[in-house]
Amino acid sequence: MTNRRKFLANSLGLFSVANLSEISYKEKKLKVLCIGGHPDDPESGCGGTLSKFSSQGHSVTVAYLTTGEANVSGKNLEEAAKVRKLEAENACKIMNAKPVFLGQIDGATFVNAEWRKKVRDFIKSENPDIVFTHWPLDTHPDHVAASIMTHDAWIVLGKTFKLSYYEVCAGDQTQLFHPNEYVDITDFQEQKRKAVYCHVSQNPLDIYACGHTASEDFRGREFGVKAAEAFITMPMK
Ligand SMILES: [Zn+2]
Numbered sequence: 001m002t003n004r005r006k007f008l009a010n011s012l013g014l015f016s017v018a019n020l021s022e023i024s025y026k027e028k029k030l031k032v033l034c035i036g037g038h039p040d041d042p043e044s045g046c047g048g049t050l051s052k053f054s055s056q057g058h059s060v061t062v063a064y065l066t067t068g069e070a071n072v073s074g075k076n077l078e079e080a081a082k083v084r085k086l087e088a089e090n091a092c093k094i095m096n097a098k099p100v101f102l103g104q105i106d107g108a109t110f111v112n113a114e115w116r117k118k119v120r121d122f123i124k125s126e127n128p129d130i131v132f133t134h135w136p137l138d139t140h141p142d143h144v145a146a147s148i149m150t151h152d153a154w155i156v157l158g159k160t161f162k163l164s165y166y167e168v169c170a171g172d173q174t175q176l177f178h179p180n181e182y183v184d185i186t187d188f189q190e191q192k193r194k195a196v197y198c199h200v201s202q203n204p205l206d207i208y209a210c211g212h213t214a215s216e217d218f219r220g221r222e223f224g225v226k227a228a229e230a231f232i233t234m235p236m237k
Pocket of ligand 1: 038041140143
């Protein structure tokens with residue numbers, strides 16, 4: 001990390017949990033939680049980082065707000081949910097993560113007091129050190145719902161964990177994303193690709209064509225490594 005970037009991160013107060021790029025098992029075993037709108041979002045947005053953390057011995061949970069049931073051709077919601085749940089479970093096996101399905105419906109997500117509490121109670125029960133979720137400026141309303149309820153929990157629970165946003169299909173879905181943290185995923189690019197490719201029903205070739213490879217390369221160039229994932233981490237103060 002350059003001194004300038006370190007200064008920037010320090011000035012944002014990011015170090016109550018170490019900078020994402022500097023976390024290793026030597027510090028302590030961390031509880032990492034990632035919340036996404038659909039199966040394949042956490043994998044696409046930060047699958048390399050999650051794989052890296054689990055390989056270092058940290059505990060990783062992936063929570064999907066919906067089961068992605070709106071997007072499997074020829075299947076009704078219930079049948080589609082079964083397919084996508086299995087795909088997500090397979091992806092989590094590859095990332096050595098625990099999958100959790102929060103139970104909203106793909107394409108019909110909503111944010112209300114009951115669900116804010118549900119998401120908040122779930123996050124509290126996980127007692128995480130770090131939570132990843134979608135950046136709230138996104139063209140997909142399910143991504144926005146996941147992001148808003150996670151941010152709400154972060155505030156109400158007293159900022160007891162580090163909150164970092166990831167990008168998915170930046171420019172198409174995630175909008176106006178200007179990262180302040182990076183994780184080198186060069187050694188985990190293949191593991192991430194395998195996790196994304198578990199989502200057979202979603203045409204994983206298309207998912208990657210949506211800009212993930214270009215994004216890994218570009219963020220890698222910004223960070224000075226072959227491949228990276230980028231994050232916007234909230235200041236803790
Ligand atoms: Zn999605």
